[in-house]
Amino acid sequence: MNIPVTVLKGVGKAAAESLAEMQIETIEDLIMTFPYRHEDFQLKDLADTPHNERVTVEGRVEAEPSVLFLGKKKSRTQVRLLVGRHLIKAVFFNQPYVRNKLAIGSVATITGKWDRGRQVITVTSHTLGPRTDGQDFEPVYSLKGAIQQRTFRKLMRQALDMAKEGMEDCLPQRYLDEYQLVSVADALEWVHFPPDGEALKKARRRFVYEELLLFQLKMQVLKKRNREAEGGSRIDYNNDELRRFIASLPFELTGAQKRAVNEICRDLKDPYRMNRLLQGDVGSGKTVVAAIAVFAGFTAGMQSALMAPTEILAEQHASTIEEWFRPFGLNIALLTGSIKGSKRKVLQQQLAAGEIDLLIGTHALIQPEVKFKNLGLVITDEQHRFGVDQRRVLRDKGYNPDTLFMTATPIPRTLAISAFGEMDISVIDEMPAGRKEIQTFWTKKELFGKVIGRMEQELQAGRQAYVICPLIEESDKLDYQNAVELYGQLSEVFRNKYKVGLMHGRLHPDEKEEVMRLFSIGEISVLVSTTVVEVGVNVPNATFMLIYDAERFGLAQLHQLRGRVGRGSEQSYCVLLADPKTEDGKERMSSMTETNDGFVLAEKDLKLRGPGDFFGRKQSGIPEFRMADLVHDYRALEIARKDAENLVNSDEFWTGDETACLRTHLESSGVLTAERLD
Ligand code: ADP
Numbered sequence: 132m133n134i135p136v137t138v139l140k141g142v143g144k145a146a147a148e149s150l151a152e153m154q155i156e157t158i159e160d161l162i163m164t165f166p167y168r169h170e171d172f173q174l175k176d177l178a179d180t181p182h183n184e185r186v187t188v189e190g191r192v193e194a195e196p197s198v199l200f201l202g203k204k205k206s207r208t209q210v211r212l213l214v215g216r217h218l219i220k221a222v223f224f225n226q227p228y229v230r231n232k233l234a235i236g237s238v239a240t241i242t243g244k245w246d247r248g249r250q251v252i253t254v255t256s257h258t259l260g261p262r263t264d265g266q267d268f269e270p271v272y273s274l275k276g277a278i279q280q281r282t283f284r285k286l287m288r289q290a291l292d293m294a295k296e297g298m299e300d301c302l303p304q305r306y307l308d309e310y311q312l313v314s315v316a317d318a319l320e321w322v323h324f325p326p327d328g329e330a331l332k333k334a335r336r337r338f339v340y341e342e343l344l345l346f347q348l349k350m351q352v353l354k355k356r357n358r359e360a361e362g363g364s365r366i367d368y369n370n371d372e373l374r375r376f377i378a379s380l381p382f383e384l385t386g387a388q389k390r391a392v393n394e395i396c397r398d399l400k401d402p403y404r405m406n407r408l409l410q411g412d413v414g415s416g417k418t419v420v421a422a423i424a425v426f427a428g429f430t431a432g433m434q435s436a437l438m439a440p441t442e443i444l445a446e447q448h449a450s451t452i453e454e455w456f457r458p459f460g461l462n463i464a465l466l467t468g469s470i471k472g473s474k475r476k477v478l479q480q481q482l483a484a485g486e487i488d489l490l491i492g493t494h495a496l497i498q499p500e501v502k503f504k505n506l507g508l509v510i511t512d513e514q515h516r517f518g519v520d521q522r523r524v525l526r527d528k529g530y531n532p533d534t535l536f537m538t539a540t541p542i543p544r545t546l547a548i549s550a551f552g553e554m555d556i557s558v559i560d561e562m563p564a565g566r567k568e569i570q571t572f573w574t575k576k577e578l579f580g581k582v583i584g585r586m587e588q589e590l591q592a593g594r595q596a597y598v599i600c601p602l603i604e605e606s607d608k609l610d611y612q613n614a615v616e617l618y619g620q621l622s623e624v625f626r627n628k629y630k631v632g633l634m635h636g637r638l639h640p641d642e643k644e645e646v647m648r649l650f651s652i653g654e655i656s657v658l659v660s661t662t663v664v665e666v667g668v669n670v671p672n673a674t675f676m677l678i679y680d681a682e683r684f685g686l687a688q689l690h691q692l693r694g695r696v697g698r699g700s701e702q703s704y705c706v707l708l709a710d711p712k713t714e715d716g717k718e719r720m721s722s723m724t725e726t727n728d729g730f731v732l733a734e735k736d737l738k739l740r741g742p743g744d745f746f747g748r749k750q751s752g753i754p755e756f757r758m759a760d761l762v763h764d765y766r767a768l769e770i771a772r773k774d775a776e777n778l779v780n781s782d783e784f785w786t787g788d789e790t791a792c793l794r795t796h797l798e799s800s801g802v803l804t805a806e807r808l809d
Pocket residue numbers: 382383384385388411412413414415416417418419539563564669
């Protein structure tokens with residue numbers, strides 16, 4: 132199949148150029164170019180065909196055709212056909228020659244638009260003679276250059292006939308049997324030229340599974356490599372001490388937290404390198420799970436690092452964790468960009484001497500001059516803000532620590548095992564008990580005044596509020612509320628009563644920190660902000676959140692924003708101010724009022740926006756599939772993942788004949804040969 136396409140009949144210079152433009156060079160490239168749809172030529176009953184629908188029927192010519200010439204090249208040919216019980220008219224435009232082919236009593240198959248009222252089909256394509264088998268579906272390809280669908284189909288036919296000889300099936304027979312999948316030869320034939328709708332479905336089913344299996348194999352091989360990479364270490368923590376620490380916490384762990392702790396502890400203890408994603412909705416209590424992991428490392432004499440995306444978050448983590456650790460004599464240090472000079476020097480010396488057990492900070496943690504004595508565990512909060520590169524920096528400094536990534540973005544499982552398929556995943560899917568559900572309302576923008584009145588009641592009770600809007604400043608392109616103007620308005624409304632603060636991404640980092648600090652100590656009562664407050668800020672006294680132009684935001688983002696309130700013991704509220712125009716927009720708003728469960732919303736978001744947009748950016752780590760669809764094929768994905776996992780962990784996969792073809796695939800995608808994996 133590695134034969135160049137130029138051996139095919141009818142591939143001249145122009146066709147070869149078009150094919151090259153589509154990256155089709157070999158017969159294999161060609162047959163793996165799937166049609167994006169099929170034109171449906173199945174025979175239909177006219178009685179069931181709605182007005183103006185495209186339809187294919189077979190009929191007998193009942194009367195001499197008549198031709199009307201309408202100008203130089205224009206004509207209209209009309210013929211009466213008996214289709215089942217219907218006597219209809221077929222109209223052909225600009226094809227006067229058909230008259231000679233449509234003798235009375237002959238049979239023709241025609242396709243075209245059905246005018247139910249006038250009982251006329253305007254023909255777009257036709258074949259003479261009765262319908263024969265295998266003509267129900269015609270493939271339509273996405274083509275480039277000058278090549279025509281017809282030519283391309285002919286090449287495809289030739290290529291398939293050539294390739295059929297000795298085609299090897301990559302899927303082991305037992306999977307074909309178990310899932311009743313068709314052979315690769317049938318699947319290829321049918322994906323292009325299906326004899327009927329059923330065959331097309333079967334072909335799709337096979338390719339979906341194959342594609343997902345290969346993808347998951349890649350992930351599982353990476354995972355295995357990563358685990359077995361050199362330098363993994365066994366952290367022999369002291370279980371009794373760890374228990375004492377957990378018992379000393381001011382609350383009982385939730386079941387989900389316990390499960391995550393156990394999974395992490397198992398990773399710490401085994402000789403492999405941990406590479407785990409800890410997912411949990413906002414407020415589900417990830418920090419304490421991280422602290423427990425750090426404590427475990429401490430009992431084994433290991434240092435840990437905790438990286439946060441902002442200084443504020445780093446400080447918040449430091450102060451909470453410090454409180455938990457106080458009775459146990461751990462040394463915690465905070466390293467941020469604002470710690471400079473001799474203070475920084477001292478800190479670095481202590482770190483290198485192993486006197487600091489936990490270093491918390493921002494990116495500053497991975498600067499070249501920061502050296503640990505015995506770094507065993509690295510935790511990053513809000514993992515997608517830290518890239519692979521930063522992890523590599525640590526590795527290149529000679530550390531090969533266990534790593535834990537925490538994210539508060541609930542990621543639907545199908546996406547999680549795709550985008551993070553090479554990692555182990557722990558999910559905290561349970562909220563601590565006694566937490567009051569945030570009450571969410573959706574109102575029209577014209578009720579802004581009323582909403583502000585309601586907000587003031589909260590302020591009077593001594594609590595604080597967030598007001599979020601999409602833009603920083605007025606824009607002539609977008610008609611949305613902007614923070615600067617709203618800040619001005621609210622400052623006026625609350626003059627001499629409550630202090631209003633302004634926060635957005637264009638402020639200097641120092642200004643941002645200062646505003647956040649004032650808000651967190653309660654000096655500022657109302658914080659007008661863009662979405663920069665999205666990540667992690669914890670001000671438990673804030674009980675009211677107003678999101679202006681809420682239809683502008685995706686569900687995942689709205690949920691993240693809402694998570695800034697409801698962090699204390701008081702009842703919290705979230706008001707969405709929105710006049711959505713689309714059905715999607717309306718659905719998003721009602722979804723928000725219906726559930727507080729981030730995973731439910733994430734699944735909704737995935738369905739509404741599709742996998743490509745879920746992370747709101749390109750390069751989400753999710754591959755483009757030829758056939759599979761992560762939303763619809765989630766069951767196949769789960770199955771493929773299990774199978775891939777079992778395969779990779781079996782000796783037979785690495786040596787057996789049946790899996791040789793799969794191994795070759797992995798090799799050609801570079802997975803089996805890559806030296807260093809991340
Ligand atoms: P997140 O997962 O968003 O990082 P945090 O770790 O900040 O959540 O936890 C949110 C709040 O819940 C914190 O005040 C924390 O102390 C508290 N918390 C965590 N776990 C529990 C628990 N099991 N029971 C009660 N409160 C808890």
